[in-house]
Amino acid sequence: MDKSDGCCSTHLIDGDGNFNVAGTDKFMKEVKLAECGLSYAVVAIMGPQSSGKSTLLNHLFGTNFREMDAFKGRSQTTKGIWMARCVGIEPCTLVMDLEGTDGRERGEDDTAFEKQSALFALAVSDIVLINMWCHDIGREQAANKPLLKTVFQVMMRLFSPRKTTLLFVIRDKTRTPLENLEPVLREDIQKIWDSVPKPQAHKETPLSDFFNVEVVALSSFEEKEEHFKEQVASLRQRFFHSIAPGGLAGDRRGVVPASGFSFSAEQIWKVIKENKDLDLPAHKVMVATVRCEEIANEKFSSFIENEDWSQLEETVQSQPVPGFGKKLTSILNICLSEYDSEATYFEEGVRTSKRKQLEDKLLQLVQPAYQFMLGHIRSGTLEKFKEAFDSSLNEGKGFALASRDCTKYFMSKFDESSADVDIDQANWDSSKVRDKLRRDIDAHIAAVEVAKLSELTTMYEKKLNEALSGPVEALLDGASDDTWPAIRKLLKRETETAVIGFSSALSGFEMDEVTKDKMLSRLQDHARGIVEAKAQVEAGRVMTRMKDRFSTLFSHDSDSMPRVWTGKEDIRAITKTARSASLKILSVMAAIRLDDTADNIEKTLSLALVDSRAAASTNRGISVDPLASSSWDEVPSSKTLLTPVQCKSLWRQFNTETEYTVSQAIAAQEASRRNNNWLPPPWAIVALAVLGFNEFMTLLRNPLYLGVIFVAFLLMKALWVQLDVSGEFRNGALPGILRISTKFLPTMMNLLRKLAEEGQKHANPNADPQRNPPPPANPNADPQRNIPPPAIPNADLQRNPSPPAKSLQSGTNNYSDASSSASSEVISSKKGTEYSSSSSKDKAQ
């Protein structure tokens, strides 16, 4: 049943003892109690049924509790507990109208609700009004006695109860002055207190420790309404600022903050209903715990939905946010300060611990953003470091100095930036990210150092390559006694130059001496390696070089003029000289001699290959081949380019391949000799002169014979030249006869045809001598002009033995392929011969 007409009241607990949670929450919102903090008071009224409680409250606090209609008789109007806000009283004061005691409706034995509601009122209220009839004072069977007993008994069930003000309101006061009534009433109260069984801890506890007892008397509302109203108005004044020190309210130790009142009342009622003892301090902690947690959760949720935070979180995932630390600190501060202001009145321990929990949750939530931010700073710093480091190096700063300076500068930059990211609420550790950055920077420096050192090394190696390759090749090409000393000198000079340059370039790296020495020694080794590799390559071409040198020396005289084999030359001596010179190449190429140590390779080779007969004789017929070995004495295998066995084999091949040239020279020389001896012997000339005297005289007497003979000579000479008789017989008599016999007829025919053409031209009388000048005399008819010009050397092997030499030069580059060069030489030589003969034919024509 709704007893209140006013909007600001609620049925807190119904007659069946059910707590109206929804109605209470609604009421709390309507009266805006949550905003009151601790500045509110709760008043409750107890008393017998129909004792005018509602009437008093409505007049005292301006509430609208339903009152019983006086004309309908005394019956229960208030069931359960009602609550309303007092009108016009500051601070906010809530008043509870309790169901009347000793009501007929519940029966005499049903005092459970009475006790429960009394306990509830004592636990929740600051001031409890005990409504009682004046005439009950001093009476043994007074209606309020069981009520007071109940109040005192239940009070014992509260652990550490706060001191409550019991305001006894004496209704329908008589003419007896209050001064006289009050002592009697207090005596009654004391008696009841004394009679109440108490726990051991409170056996001696006086009533005043639990209650402030106040007494007020009011005239009858029904009989002296005006007086009643005046007295009520006066009483109302006592409720203003009731919570101030010295005010009507009792001590405020147990008060729960206004925002927790609803929950606190519900929990207290729940405990009371379960008939458990009510530990108010524990309850207060419990309420604080629940409420602070609610507030914390609420603040956490609102933080997640906070627009500033959402924007910050989203942005930081893709890019750094300037002023991140300050922004986040501010958003967190707002959230935490909201919590503080709402939870401020709750138990401090609980409040603080819940705040800590909220803070931890918030920090956990925002930590990834912090990590993102640190990540941006780390990667940004690393990139800037790389740029600055590169430009420092490009400016020519020493590597070690540049890396030191840049590292120091950018690590301090990181420290600055990470300090900006820090938030006030947390002492997050950025050292791991810092360490990672340091590792990345060190790795970059190491990588650049390796690259730069490799670049430098490559550069100096290339320089050495350029400085050594060509000259070494040239020196080896002119193999002589001075070759290796010259190479050693060159190597020393170029290596020293490179080492000095490399060493000064390395000084910027500030590396330890051992490493530096290692690098320099590697460069020196590289230089030696270049020479050794070059020597290896040149050793592979030793056969070509030997043959070149041989043919150069063999085919040219001391003035480098091509040799003409006239028959006077000592081919044996020339061959020996040329072979000795070639052997020199072999001995120079046989081993790498970069260390100035003497060896006897040349001696061994010369003994074994050139002076082999002399050696054999000195060994008294015992054939000991000094070249039957795979290594040289005093020369390590690593420095051996050509083993003795290889040298021997090469020499054999060389001899074979040059033999042809020598035999060609000998043949040419013999041919030359033969050509020079075409005159008959002197005795034959004398015999011819004696026997042919008559014929000679006949010719002198008849000059016509002389003309015939002259013409016959000319014809013979022309045939001689045309048929190249001397050339054809160069290769022997039989091949010469065969070739001349095949060429004879065509040559004759050609000769006769030309003569016929000449005859025709002379026979034509219309011919204009100016326009058709007589053809020049047939050059073939002039034996002087039919001599093949010496400018075509291939025409005559006597005059030019160079084609075979050329074929040797154009031989293979490797001694292993030398045999093929020999065959090509033969072909080339033959071609040269053919060319010269055809060339001389053309000339003759």
Ligand SMILES: Nc1nc2c(ncn2[C@@H]2O[C@H](COP(=O)(O)OP(=O)(O)OP(=O)(O)O)[C@@H](O)[C@H]2O)c(=O)[nH]1
């Ligand atoms: N004698 C006397 N009667 C009063 C006084 N005040 C109110 N009444 C009458 O008492 C009756 C009950 O009044 P309520 O104010 O409804 O009493 P209550 O104590 O609230 O009643 P329940 O809520 O049912 O316990 C009404 O008829 C009132 O007119 C008073 O001061 N003296």
